Amino acid sequence: MIYEDYGVFTPGPVKMSDDILAIGAKQTPYFRNEEFSKVLLNCESDLLQLLNAPNGSRVIFLTASGTAGLESVVMNLLGKTDNALVVNGGGFGERFVSLCQSYEKNYTECKVSQTDLTDIETLFDASKHNTFIVNAHETSVGHLYNLEAIGTYTKKNNLLNIVDAISMFLTDEIDMQKHNIDSVILSSQKGLALPPGLTMVVLNPKAIERVQDIQSHYFNFKNYLRDGLRGQTPYTPCVTIILQLEARLAQIKKDGGISVSIKKAKELAEYFREEIKELEYDFFTPYMPNAMTTLTPKNKSAMDIVIELETKHKLMVCPNGGALKDTIFRVSHMGDMNKKDIDKLVKALKEI
Amino acid sequence: MIYEDYGVFTPGPVKMSDDILAIGAKQTPYFRNEEFSKVLLNCESDLLQLLNAPNGSRVIFLTASGTAGLESVVMNLLGKTDNALVVNGGGFGERFVSLCQSYEKNYTECKVSQTDLTDIETLFDASKHNTFIVNAHETSVGHLYNLEAIGTYTKKNNLLNIVDAISMFLTDEIDMQKHNIDSVILSSQKGLALPPGLTMVVLNPKAIERVQDIQSHYFNFKNYLRDGLRGQTPYTPCVTIILQLEARLAQIKKDGGISVSIKKAKELAEYFREEIKELEYDFFTPYMPNAMTTLTPKNKSAMDIVIELETKHKLMVCPNGGALKDTIFRVSHMGDMNKKDIDKLVKALKEI
Numbered sequence: 001m002i003y004e005d006y007g008v009f010t011p012g013p014v015k016m017s018d019d020i021l022a023i024g025a026k027q028t029p030y031f032r033n034e035e036f037s038k039v040l041l042n043c044e045s046d047l048l049q050l051l052n053a054p055n056g057s058r059v060i061f062l063t064a065s066g067t068a069g070l071e072s073v074v075m076n077l078l079g080k081t082d083n084a085l086v087v088n089g090g091g092f093g094e095r096f097v098s099l100c101q102s103y104e105k106n107y108t109e110c111k112v113s114q115t116d117l118t119d120i121e122t123l124f125d126a127s128k129h130n131t132f133i134v135n136a137h138e139t140s141v142g143h144l145y146n147l148e149a150i151g152t153y154t155k156k157n158n159l160l161n162i163v164d165a166i167s168m169f170l171t172d173e174i175d176m177q178k179h180n181i182d183s184v185i186l187s188s189q190k191g192l193a194l195p196p197g198l199t200m201v202v203l204n205p206k207a208i209e210r211v212q213d214i215q216s217h218y219f220n221f222k223n224y225l226r227d228g229l230r231g232q233t234p235y236t237p238c239v240t241i242i243l244q245l246e247a248r249l250a251q252i253k254k255d256g257g258i259s260v261s262i263k264k265a266k267e268l269a270e271y272f273r274e275e276i277k278e279l280e281y282d283f284f285t286p287y288m289p290n291a292m293t294t295l296t297p298k299n300k301s302a303m304d305i306v307i308e309l310e311t312k313h314k315l316m317v318c319p320n321g322g323a324l325k326d327t328i329f330r331v332s333h334m335g336d337m338n339k340k341d342i343d344k345l346v347k348a349l350k351e352i
Numbered sequence: 353m354i355y356e357d358y359g360v361f362t363p364g365p366v367k368m369s370d371d372i373l374a375i376g377a378k379q380t381p382y383f384r385n386e387e388f389s390k391v392l393l394n395c396e397s398d399l400l401q402l403l404n405a406p407n408g409s410r411v412i413f414l415t416a417s418g419t420a421g422l423e424s425v426v427m428n429l430l431g432k433t434d435n436a437l438v439v440n441g442g443g444f445g446e447r448f449v450s451l452c453q454s455y456e457k458n459y460t461e462c463k464v465s466q467t468d469l470t471d472i473e474t475l476f477d478a479s480k481h482n483t484f485i486v487n488a489h490e491t492s493v494g495h496l497y498n499l500e501a502i503g504t505y506t507k508k509n510n511l512l513n514i515v516d517a518i519s520m521f522l523t524d525e526i527d528m529q530k531h532n533i534d535s536v537i538l539s540s541q542k543g544l545a546l547p548p549g550l551t552m553v554v555l556n557p558k559a560i561e562r563v564q565d566i567q568s569h570y571f572n573f574k575n576y577l578r579d580g581l582r583g584q585t586p587y588t589p590c591v592t593i594i595l596q597l598e599a600r601l602a603q604i605k606k607d608g609g610i611s612v613s614i615k616k617a618k619e620l621a622e623y624f625r626e627e628i629k630e631l632e633y634d635f636f637t638p639y640m641p642n643a644m645t646t647l648t649p650k651n652k653s654a655m656d657i658v659i660e661l662e663t664k665h666k667l668m669v670c671p672n673g674g675a676l677k678d679t680i681f682r683v684s685h686m687g688d689m690n691k692k693d694i695d696k697l698v699k700a701l702k703e704i
Binding site (some may be wrong): 033099187189195198319 | 358376377381383450454550571595671
């Protein structure tokens with residue numbers, strides 16, 4: 001088994017708890033029955049509660065990874081007369097833009113940098129648009145946007161607010177009602193700390209009304225909404241990950257809810273940032289999520305550090321590709337992480 | 353955990369071996385590196401060997417369930433000038449037809465029953481077609497088609513031969529060269545006996561040449577073929593299932609290869625069919641795969657038997673829906689199954 005004894009600080013997959021892993025070693029049960037329906041309905045209701053979704057909201061469970069969440073939202077929620085403002089502040093914003101282009105949707109690309117969108121009023125012209133699309137945490141560079149400012153803006157301009165929360169759910173605050181969010185995309189292998197392979201799309205009633213008739217079967221929200229009423233999916237779901245999700249959501253509730261989960265991530269992120277203060281690193285952006293810290297080494301190649309951490313210290317942090325390859329690397333604070341894990345990484349960074 | 357102590361005879365999920373389950377309890381490693389690339393390349397080469405694929409064949413690894421395999425093949429391999437003969441002998445044939453319809457492909461639906469296509473020459477007119485699509489095992493009713501006859505026919509008529517082998521790979525013979533097959537669809541939770549969530553599409557060079565430019569990102573074969581050269585996928589793969597796949601394929605090789613695996617399934621199927629001979633059941637079709645037996649109770653409702661097996665005997669067999677609800681139920685022989693498992697089921701069937 002590869003990398004079993006490595007410390008994992010990558011933003012997905014993240015470290016999982018022993019309880020969740022134990023479920024991975026159970027036989028997969030048959031799922032076209034009431035027992036499994038109960039599991040899926042439990043997952044839906046717990047997720048909606050954690051997001052403070054309004055009454056009538058629903059969850060679509062896709063057996064697929066995060067990009068399928070982005071793609072399916074573009075396919076299902078943007079009709080011929082819709083027009084979207086799409087925030088592009090990095091690789092995942094770029095992906096939304098590219099999807100809108102491929103599917104010939106009406107959209108305006110909004111390239112941004114050096115802002116968390118607190119100044120959103122001055123940046124975009126929403127007069128011809130009815131939809132807003134953003135990656136709440138642009139994971140490619142570790143940049144968090146201001147969901148409150150976005151919510152105020154989308155409410156004022158009557159925009160359907162679609163938020164990719166894949167790498168900030170459970171570590172940074174997101175509240176569908178407070179932040180005026182209509183659709184949220186989640187994935188299993190980030191803050192939820194489950195194996196990759198499950199992506200969820202949450203729709204409030206306004207977003208449900210937007211769902212289009214589309215060619216795709218596998219990503220057809222109408223069929224998922226229909227079968228989901230009885231706790232089933234149109235096609236074989238990733239049963240094991242869904243059983244792990246149910247256990248994980250129960251654990252979050254037992255531990256005190258989403259605020260406890262966010263507080264823990266915040267403490268870990270702040271602890272890490274404090275501990276490396278004296279070292280030769282800059283923070284890449286001032287708008288850091290609790291989920292992750294992106295570091296710019298002052299005197300070394302980022303990629304060299306990533307490789308040294310892996311080969312000499314058995315610690316996996318996340319490199320960047322392309323133009324940022326030697327400039328930044330990323331350290332996740334998501335998953336079943338504690339201060340001792342961080343101490344190991346800080347110790348290694350001090351030795352490099 | 354639901355149904356942990358149940359005997360599972362459903363055609364997916366199937367019973368997994370302890371070795372495979374143990375991998376499900378390991379931390380998911382980071383995957384954008386050479387170590388994981390080696391795993392994926394190993395899986396590709398082992399799968400191609402098991403299928404006796406010709407040189408230059410490739411495997412596309414989709415994090416998705418089986419329908420995504422069917423859908424992606426229709427999307428990627430059927431261009432505007434192509435025209436497919438689509439065999440429809442049940443629910444999964446129907447699904448291919450429905451996909452061709454949704455994507456506005458040129459196709460002819462070939463409804464069949466009471467034949468394993470040994471008489472294929474007399475059934476279809478291939479003169480206007482260049483593609484043939486079939487579910488080798490129509491799992492909805494447990495009906496196996498004759499891949500040799502299909503191969504001879506598609507070769508003679510120069511048809512691209514696309515075979516859904518999801519529920520017959522490793523239990524019934526399939527050989528891409530001997531059977532003149534150009535594309536094969538596989539899924540994790542059938543004969544491979546892994547958790548659901550991974551679907552594979554195998555393409556020989558002729559099928560690779562057919563790959564179209566399509567709108568979809570998540571199902572874009574060109575991107576998978578490109579990234580697959582270095583053992584990677586365009587989007588986060590279901591890492592854990594792929595690690596389980598690597599172990600499973602190594603085990604099959606160690607045990608003597610695909611012929612041993614097929615022989616074992618055949619023995620189990622024949623044993624089960626012999627053991628229930630005296631009971632009040634008919635076989636639904638004479639063209640039975642080794643993967644599964646479909647039974648028609650002579651004097652009882654099939655659904656009543658399914659429920660009694662579950663509630664009184666903790667044994668899960670697979671019911672049918674719709675018109676066949678009371679007529680048939682299905683017993684899988686796939687997965688980590690032995691004669692003792694079958695004895696339990698036969699004993700229960702005798703008591704009903």
